[in-house]
Amino acid sequence: MILSFDIIILLFLVVAALIALNVRDLLSAAVIFGIFGFLICLLWAEMGAVDVAFTEATVGAGVSTVLFIATILNTRRKSSD
Amino acid sequence: MNAKIFASIAVAITGAVLLYGVSDFPTFGDPRSPASAGVEGGAPSASQYYINESYGDTKVPNLVTSVLADYRGYDTLFETVVVFAAGMAIFAILRVVGKEAKQPTGPRAGSSIDGDHQRIIVGTTCRLAVPVVQIFALYVVAHGHHSPGGGFQGGVMLGASFILIALAGNLDDALTRLSEKAYLSLAAIGIMIYAGFGVLPQLLGKNFLDYGVLEKILFTDGPEMARSHSMLGVEIGVALTVMSIMFAIFANLSTRGTLKGGL
């Protein structure tokens, strides 16, 4: 519940979300989506939700990013917007 | 252009309505908010009951595990079924069997890693890391009563260890260790374990998922330790299902259904 930590991580979250959705190269977007997942895990660990942070670190930042990369491998890597 | 204008209008209206509704919320971090402490003069909230009574009822220090696997075990059973159903859906959408299964043509048809020397660093590191990851995942499942952890986290880590084997070499390396028949049966066995722990109290005459009556079968003294041990059994079932489905989703997605080639 440290206030300045909360504000900084939340601002980073918004910046990471905006960047992940506006990059043209889909592989970079998937990696920045992984960064988004790790920042969320950090925020929950600071809020005292340790079980949720554990699950998000494995599922959200690990497996979810790998699934995106596996799909981009079998389809196109560039996107038009 | 049409989609962007429509999206901007929809987002602006929804955002304005949500922000107007947010101003009525309790302050962030208030211990006396209605979600945490109940309404003044009314019954105490569920979270207060769980914090005060859960250790006496189940002898499990981790409150989240005890609420997840015992007090709200019915939800967890059907959530595991949903994960299993998602794995079956991906299997039904993507899987191609038989002789006509060929490698997906695309920008990287076939393996484009030129030369084995590029695989040495990645391959060796992954092979060294996999046993450590698996032992830690089994620790997380078994120690979920006393520390953060439990069935879901351990199951996903076990599945991720098999994905790591597939990344270190071929997908065939991982499939020789956990074949398709094996992971499909393990997923079903996990749900059967959980449902079995639910039906067993019914055979003894009490409610579904009422672990306290299992003290006669598990030879414990008192219903509290029976609940604690049943929670461990249930978490093992969840871990088996989640492990198999995570690996199944990865195997089917990375090869577009043929289980040949891949990342």
Add this chain to the structure above:
Amino acid sequence: MADFFFNTVKPHFNFWIYVILMMIGLWSLIAKNNLIKKMMGLAIFQTAIILFYVSLGVKDGATIPVLEHYGAERAALISDSSADAIVNPVPHVLMLTAIVVGVATLGVALALCQMIFKEFDTLEEDELLRKIKALHDDD
């Protein structure tokens, strides 16, 4: 202006940022052209909602919902107000389920994207609509 900022935004600043994240995800789900970007927007939307729920259970100065090993002695010392010293565990339980179900449905969505690519050889929404229309005009 400063009055609006200090009385309305500052006590609930984190809820404002969750709503902003939700709207970023919703906008991307509707307006982006690429199907994979739409799925990313959906995942961001889901994560923002889970963030909102978990932050409802936070208490100032409280500790994690894992009792120490000497739980029995601590239970003997419990008075009614000590429930304020432990973070509310009920939102954590509900959101654990939500995260795992979210990733499973993300897998199904990506499988559908791959089948669409196999059939039409593109993942851009405007080209897809054109090709589907051309298919129907041939009938």
